[in-house]
Amino acid sequence: MTSLPSIPTPKRLGLVIDLDVCVGCHACVISCKEWNTGGYGAALSDQNPYGLDVSGTFLNRIHSFEVIPEGGEVIGEAGEARIVHFPKSCLHCDDAPCVTVCPTGASYKRGEDGIVLVEEDKCIGCGLCAWACPYGAREMDLAAGVMKKCTLCIDRIYNETLQEVDRVPSCVRTCPANARHFGDLGDPTSDVSIMVAERGGMDLMPEQGTRPVNKYLPPRPRTPLAANADGLGSVEETSGATGFFGWLDNMLDRI
Amino acid sequence: MHPALSIIAFTTLSGFGYGLAAVLGLGLLDASAMSTKAAHILALGLIAVGLMSSTLHLRNPQRAWRAISQWRSSWLSREGLLAVLTFIPLIWSAWGAIIESRYLPVPGLFGTVGAIATVFCTGMIYASLRSVQAWYTPQTPLCFLLFAGAGGLNLATLAAIFNAGDVYILGLSAAAATAFAWIAKSAWRRRMLTAPPISTPETATGLAAIGRVRLWERPHSNENYLTREMGYRIARKHAEKLARISFTLGGAATVLLLLSTALFWATASSLAIIAAVVAVLCQTVGQFVERWLFFAEARHAVMNYY
Numbered sequence: 312m313t314s315l316p317s318i319p320t321p322k323r324l325g326l327v328i329d330l331d332v333c334v335g336c337h338a339c340v341i342s343c344k345e346w347n348t349g350g351y352g353a354a355l356s357d358q359n360p361y362g363l364d365v366s367g368t369f370l371n372r373i374h375s376f377e378v379i380p381e382g383g384e385v386i387g388e389a390g391e392a393r394i395v396h397f398p399k400s401c402l403h404c405d406d407a408p409c410v411t412v413c414p415t416g417a418s419y420k421r422g423e424d425g426i427v428l429v430e431e432d433k434c435i436g437c438g439l440c441a442w443a444c445p446y447g448a449r450e451m452d453l454a455a456g457v458m459k460k461c462t463l464c465i466d467r468i469y470n471e472t473l474q475e476v477d478r479v480p481s482c483v484r485t486c487p488a489n490a491r492h493f494g495d496l497g498d499p500t501s502d503v504s505i506m507v508a509e510r511g512g513m514d515l516m517p518e519q520g521t522r523p524v525n526k527y528l529p530p531r532p533r534t535p536l537a538a539n540a541d542g543l544g545s546v547e548e549t550s551g552a553t554g555f556f557g558w559l560d561n562m563l564d565r566i
Numbered sequence: 567m568h569p570a571l572s573i574i575a576f577t578t579l580s581g582f583g584y585g586l587a588a589v590l591g592l593g594l595l596d597a598s599a600m601s602t603k604a605a606h607i608l609a610l611g612l613i614a615v616g617l618m619s620s621t622l623h624l625r626n627p628q629r630a631w632r633a634i635s636q637w638r639s640s641w642l643s644r645e646g647l648l649a650v651l652t653f654i655p656l657i658w659s660a661w662g663a664i665i666e667s668r669y670l671p672v673p674g675l676f677g678t679v680g681a682i683a684t685v686f687c688t689g690m691i692y693a694s695l696r697s698v699q700a701w702y703t704p705q706t707p708l709c710f711l712l713f714a715g716a717g718g719l720n721l722a723t724l725a726a727i728f729n730a731g732d733v734y735i736l737g738l739s740a741a742a743a744t745a746f747a748w749i750a751k752s753a754w755r756r757r758m759l760t761a762p763p764i765s766t767p768e769t770a771t772g773l774a775a776i777g778r779v780r781l782w783e784r785p786h787s788n789e790n791y792l793t794r795e796m797g798y799r800i801a802r803k804h805a806e807k808l809a810r811i812s813f814t815l816g817g818a819a820t821v822l823l824l825l826s827t828a829l830f831w832a833t834a835s836s837l838a839i840i841a842a843v844v845a846v847l848c849q850t851v852g853q854f855v856e857r858w859l860f861f862a863e864a865r866h867a868v869m870n871y872y
Contacts, residue, residue, distance in 0.1 A: 313636045330773075340785070364788055372785035374871050376767070380777035394782055397771060399871065408696065414643035415632035433632055436625025438795065439642055442567070445697035445765065447792040447868035456625025513772040516765050519696055519867065527772055 313413040315406065320425035323497030324463055325403050325524035326483065327506055331531045332490035335375050335396030339482035339491060343371040343400070343461075346481035350466045352431045356454035368452045370461045371400040371482055395530055398491070400482070401448035401461035402515065402523030403427050409440035409449060409460075417458070425497070425524055426465060431457040445519045468493070496524050567698060568798045569861035572622035577688060578857050580616025580649075581710065582850075583609050584681035585718020587656050590663075591678030594722065594731055598667035601728035605721065606660035613656070617649055641694050645687035652680030685714045692860075699765075700758040700864040709754050712747035713853060719743050720820065720849050723827060724842045733838065737828030741821045744849065748817035751856065755809065758863065770870035781872060796866035805863055808855055816852015820845050 347370055348355040357367035379392040403420075407427050410418045417433035418440050420426070429440075434457040441449040441458060449460045464480035467473060477484060483493045494503030503526075506512065512526035552560045586609040589595075595602040621627045634650060636643040658673035689707025696702050719740035726733045767781070768774035789797075800808075823845035830838040 314639045335783075366786070366788050366790050368791065369785070372790075374781065374785055375783035376771055376773065377780045377782040378771075378773050378776045378778065379780065393776070395771070395773060395776075397871075399785075411639040412642060412691075412694065414634075414636050414640045414646060415629065416636050417632075433629065434626065435629045435633060437623065437633070437642070438625075439691070441792075441795065442866070443695050443697060445867035446770075447796065447871060450791045451625065451795075453625075453791070515772055516769050516867065516870075518764050518769060529772060529775065 313410050313416050313418055315410055315420055316422040316425075318422075319405075320420075320422055320497065322424040322495045323403075323405070323524045324424045324426055324468070324494070325496045325503075325526070326400070326463075326480065327492040327494070327496075327503045327512060327526050327528060328398050329490045329492070329510075329528040330395050330397065331528060332488050333373075333396040333398060334488050334490075335373055335394075336487065337373050338485050338487055339398060340369060340371050340373055342481045342485035344369060346464060346467070347459075347462070350464075351462050352429070352459070353452055353455035353457055355459060356452050358453055368450050368459050370448075370450070370459060371398060373398050391533070393530070393533065398482075399446065399448070400525075401427060401463075402446060402521070402525040403461075403463065405522035405524060406520060408443040408445075408519075408521060412439045412443045414439070426463050427460065428462055428465065429458050429460060431455070434458050445516050445521065446523075463493075496526065567861045567864045567866055568795050569858045570623050572619045574854065574857045574861065576616045576620035577710070578616075578850075578853050579612045579619065581685060581688070581714040581853075582717035582721065583612030583614075583616060584652075584685050585714035585716070586721045587613065587652075587659075587718070588678040588681040588715065589718045589722040589736075591655070591659060591674040591676075591681065593669040593671060593674055594736065595725055596730045597663040597669040599725075599728065599730035601725040601730045603664045603667075605725040605730075606663050608721065609718075610653075610656060610660055613649070613653075641687050641690040645684060645691060648680060648684040648687055652677060652684055655680060681714075682711065685711055696764075697867045698864050699761065699763060699867070701860075703754070703757060705750065705754045705757065709747065709750050712743065712750050713856075716740065716743040716747045716820075717849060717853065720824065720842075720846055723824065724846055727827070727831070727835075727839055727842055733831040734828050737824050737831065737842070740845075741824035741828065744817065744820050744824065748813060748821075751817075752813070763865075765867045765870055767870045770867070784872065792868055793872055796868050797872060798862055800859075800862045805859060808859055812852045812855035812859065814852075815848045816856060820849040820852065823848060 344355055355368040359365050374397045376395045376397055378395055407420055410420050415433045415435055417430045436456040438451055449458050452459045468478050479493045483491045492503050494501045507526045510528040512528050514523050549560045621630050634647040637647045655673035655677035659677050662668055662670035686707050689710030692701040693706035723736040723740045726736045767779040771779050773779050823841045826841040827838045
């Protein structure tokens with residue numbers, strides 16, 4: 312059934328991604344691909360894997376952005392341009408447009424924990440859900456012909472044969488910088504909810520009306536480079552000059 | 567968006583087919599004429615070929631029957647269900663015309679309503695996607711409906727020429743419908759070209775507080791499913807030219823030819839026949855180009871990340 316759960320889900324499982332911490336190493340991309348190609352559903356295929364135009368299905372991709380403040384093109388003047396590494400996967404939206412467009416009932420949002428999943432045996436591979444998602448979270452697997460997406464590692468998080476420390480999504484478990492966190496965002500006392508509240512966690516594209524569960528923590532403000540460069544900002548200030556240079560400063564001012 | 571040939575063929579052909587079926591359902595053509603019988607077959611054929619073409623882009627078409635199950639939430643499912651249901655009155659009407667040479671008002675009108683509803687659902691599949699701003703407007707189903715109606719009336723005019731109906735009335739209505747369709751389309755296109763984007767790289771990343779956001783490095787050096795499917799780009803100069811071709815052929819030329827058909831019918835019927843045939847050709851070509859641009863020019867929100 313592709314109608315969304317009629318009542319708010321008791322748990323809202325999701326990820327919190329710290330853009331201040333992510334170093335863009337792509338380890339989560341690889342561990343996601345590794346885990347999900349052997350776990351739930353069809354394998355994540357690659358096309359032409361040893362050729363020049365290699366491509367494949369990924370449930371998690373890292374973009375890197377350059378963010379330039381107004382007038383920040385020159386280092387040291389008005390703030391600086393900075394690089395933000397940006398992991399992107401399914402946000403498990405409360406108002407998931409990918410679910411309601413599905414004509415077959417293959418796409419659904421679980422009533423108990425809010426995870427958005429695809430029942431691959433029902434998927435006809437029409438691709439409309441990938442069109443409906445503004446975030447590009449769904450990718451068609453070209454070998455299996457079914458839509459693939461992040462399952463929040465549903466085959467890990469409830470898997471009691473794994474050690475407790477491993478019962479988190481593969482990307483979270485593998486992140487060497489601890490930039491990814493997993494938890495219940497519907498519970499205001501959970502670690503992830505507290506983190507979101509303290510750091511001003513944000514939604515991506517709130518104007519799309521999808522109400523994502525996953526939150527992103529913005530990069531912390533940085534001390535501008537100029538503040539650390541001793542004297543760099545004070546070259547115009549000469550009132551403290553004494554002796555010969557004081558006299559020279561005085562004379563140059565008069566000319 | 568990637569302009570898939572199967573979808574372009576589907577929306578164009580089934581649009582014309584449903585338009586013709588809707589006109590036939592109103593009983594405007596003489597049901598005993600050979601050309602009316604041919605029109606019934608043509609309408610069903612166009613719809614069937616269109617629907618079959620739409621299954622070509624499915625990667626698991628053997629499960630396509632499941633697509634009629636989610637009509638409560640999905641416009642695609644509603645379209646599929648209505649398409650199947652509408653076949654019942656359409657085939658019934660066609661039977662009446664072809665076998666019994668008579669117009670059946672009840673299945674006829676049900677067929678007209680079903681055809682209009684199906685085309686509306688086709689338009690709503692696109693109009694319901696907020697992620698594609700160009701499509702996300704009630705003008706999208708309006709254009710789909712007007713284009714289908716114009717195409718149907720145009721084909722009905724051609725049928726009417728062969729002793730099946732009032733060429734004058736049908737020709738003039740076809741010309742009016744075509745004109746309205748392209749006026750609506752030009753408003754649709756103006757909105758697409760001028761509306762400020764609802765999503766930007768800044769809203770997509772949430773980094774507006776720091777500054778202007780620009781892609782520094784893609785996730786992968788090569789294309790992927792998303793950039794192939796959502797990232798289709800067409801050079802503006804070509805888009806402009808193609809738009810002019812579609813408006814000129816499908817709009818202006820078709821309207822003029824249909825008007826000539828209506829006006830010359832009484833005096834120079836051979837001229838009228840040629841005009842009607844060329845009008846159908848012009849409208850078909852214009853419509854294909856229009857539908858190609860409908861996809862190729864539409865930008866998807868995900869491209870704010872690329």
